[in-house]
Amino acid sequence: MQSTQIGYFCRMESTKHVIIVGGGLSGICLAYWLRTQPISVTLLEASARLGGRIHTVEGPRSTPLELGATWFSDRHPSLLQLIDELELTSFPQVSEGVTLFQTKSFEPPQRFFVPASESPSFRLAGGTRALIQALAERLDPQSIHLNTSVTGIREDGPAVVVETADGRTYKADQAVVCLPPQLMGAQIEVTPALPPDTLALLPTVQTWMAGSIKFVLEYTRPFWRTEGYSGMLYSHAGIVVEMYDHTSADGQRYGFTGFLNSGAAAYSPELRQELVLRQLGDLFGPEALQPTAYFDKVWNDEFVLSGSPYFNRPHQNNGHPLLQQSYLNGKLFLGGTETATESPGYMEGAVISSRRLASVLCA
Numbered sequence: 189m190q191s192t193q194i195g196y197f198c199r200m201e202s203t204k205h206v207i208i209v210g211g212g213l214s215g216i217c218l219a220y221w222l223r224t225q226p227i228s229v230t231l232l233e234a235s236a237r238l239g240g241r242i243h244t245v246e247g248p249r250s251t252p253l254e255l256g257a258t259w260f261s262d263r264h265p266s267l268l269q270l271i272d273e274l275e276l277t278s279f280p281q282v283s284e285g286v287t288l289f290q291t292k293s294f295e296p297p298q299r300f301f302v303p304a305s306e307s308p309s310f311r312l313a314g315g316t317r318a319l320i321q322a323l324a325e326r327l328d329p330q331s332i333h334l335n336t337s338v339t340g341i342r343e344d345g346p347a348v349v350v351e352t353a354d355g356r357t358y359k360a361d362q363a364v365v366c367l368p369p370q371l372m373g374a375q376i377e378v379t380p381a382l383p384p385d386t387l388a389l390l391p392t393v394q395t396w397m398a399g400s401i402k403f404v405l406e407y408t409r410p411f412w413r414t415e416g417y418s419g420m421l422y423s424h425a426g427i428v429v430e431m432y433d434h435t436s437a438d439g440q441r442y443g444f445t446g447f448l449n450s451g452a453a454a455y456s457p458e459l460r461q462e463l464v465l466r467q468l469g470d471l472f473g474p475e476a477l478q479p480t481a482y483f484d485k486v487w488n489d490e491f492v493l494s495g496s497p498y499f500n501r502p503h504q505n506n507g508h509p510l511l512q513q514s515y516l517n518g519k520l521f522l523g524g525t526e527t528a529t530e531s532p533g534y535m536e537g538a539v540i541s542s543r544r545l546a547s548v549l550c551a
C-alpha cells in the first residue's frame with residue numbers, strides 16, 4: 189500500500205499549549221498529528237496505561253491477545269492510511285473451515301463450511317497495541333501523564349484550567365476531551381456549564397462496546413484445525429456467544445478470542461473461565477481444556493462507563509452536531525470515536541475524529 193503522510197499546517201505564529209484529556213487511540217492520535225506543529229501538547233490519561241479500549245495482553249508464549257479492539261477492514265481507509273504511515277503490518281483474520289453454530293444446549297452444534305472471505309477483516313501484527321506503541325514512540329514522553337484523572341475544566345480568561353482528581357491543575361490555551369461523551373458528561377465538570385442541550389445530550393451518546401465481555405485463550409497447538417474447524421463459533425447455548433481463531437501474524441502462536449454472554453459479568457473470573465473451557469471442551473475435545481493462558485475483561489470500569497446512561501440503540505447519537513462544536517469560547521473541544529460522523533465507535537472513527545480536531549486546532 190502506498191503511504192502518504194498527512195500534514196497539518198498551522199497558521200499561528202507563536203506556540204500554543206493544548207491539553208488532551210484521554211490517552212486512547214483518539215487522544216494519542218491527536219497528539220501525533222499535532223507533534224510537528226507549533227503546538228505543545230500535554231496528554232492526561234486517568235489509567236496506568238495508554239490505549240483505552242485498545243488492550244492487547246500476552247500469554248506465556250507471547251501470543252498477542254486482544255481484550256479490546258481487534259479487527260478492521262477496507263471500509264476503514266483513515267485507519268489503513270495511518271497503519272501504513274506507521275509502517276505496521278496487517279494480516280487477514282482466518283475464517284476458512286468448519287464454523288460451529290450452537291442453537292440449543294441439548295442439541296449437537298450445526299456445522300457449516302465457510303470458505304476464505306473475499307473481503308476479510310484484518311488484524312494488526314503484534315496486536316492493536318502496536319498502533320498505540322508506534323504513536324507513543326513518536327511523542328515526547330514528558331508530555332504524557334498517566335494516572336491523571338480529569339475532573340474539571342474551567343475557563344480562566346484567555347485560558348482553560350484543567351483540574352484532576354488528585355488536586356493538580358494544568359493551564360493551557362485550549363483543551364480537547366477525547367473520552368466517550370457519556371463518560372465526559374458524568375466525570376468532568378465544565379465551568380461555566382455547558383449549554384443545557386449539550387449537557388442533556390452527553391448521557392445519551394452510546395459508548396461502543398461498553399459493558400461487553402471479551403475473552404482470549406492461548407494454546408500450544410492449533411488442535412481445532414486438524415479437525416477442519418476454523419475456530420469460528422456462534423452460540424445461543426453457552427457462555428461463549430461468538431469466537432474466532434486468534435493465531436498470531438507469524439502463524440506460530442495460537443489461540444481464540446471472542447465475546448461472552450453479557451450476563452456473565454455477574455460471575456467471578458474463575459467461574460467464567462470454567463464455563464468457557466467446559467463449552468469448548470465439549471465442542472473441540474480435551475485439548476481445549478489445556479490453554480496456556482485465559483484472560484477476560486468486562487468493559488464496565490470507570491475508564492469506559494459511568495453514571496446512568498440512557499441508551500436504546502447501538503451508536504445512539506454518535507457524531508451528533510453538538511459534539512462537533514467548540515465550547516468555552518473556542519477553548520474546549522470534544523473528541524473520541526463517538527464524536528466521529530463516519531464509523532463512530534470504531535478505531536476508524538477515532539482516527540477520523542482526531543484528524544478533524546487537528547485541523548480545527550491548526551486553523
Ligand SMILES: Cc1cc2nc3c(=O)[nH]c(=O)nc-3n(C[C@H](O)[C@H](O)[C@H](O)COP(=O)(O)OP(=O)(O)OC[C@H]3O[C@@H](n4cnc5c(N)ncnc54)[C@H](O)[C@@H]3O)c2cc1C
Nearest residue numbers: 210212213214234240241257258259338397525533534535
Ligand atoms: C471489547 C471491545 C472490542 C472492540 N472491537 C473493535 C474492533 O474489533 N474494531 C474496531 O475498530 N473497534 C473496536 N472496538 C472499539 C475501539 O476500541 C474504539 O473505537 C477505540 O479504541 C476508541 O478510542 P478512543 O480514544 O476514542 O476512546 P477510549 O479508547 O475509550 O479512550 C478514552 C481514554 O480516556 C481515559 N479516561 C477516561 N476517563 C478519564 C478522565 N476522567 N481523565 C483522563 N482520562 C480519562 C480512558 O482511560 C481511556 O484511555 C472495541 C472496543 C471494545 C471495548
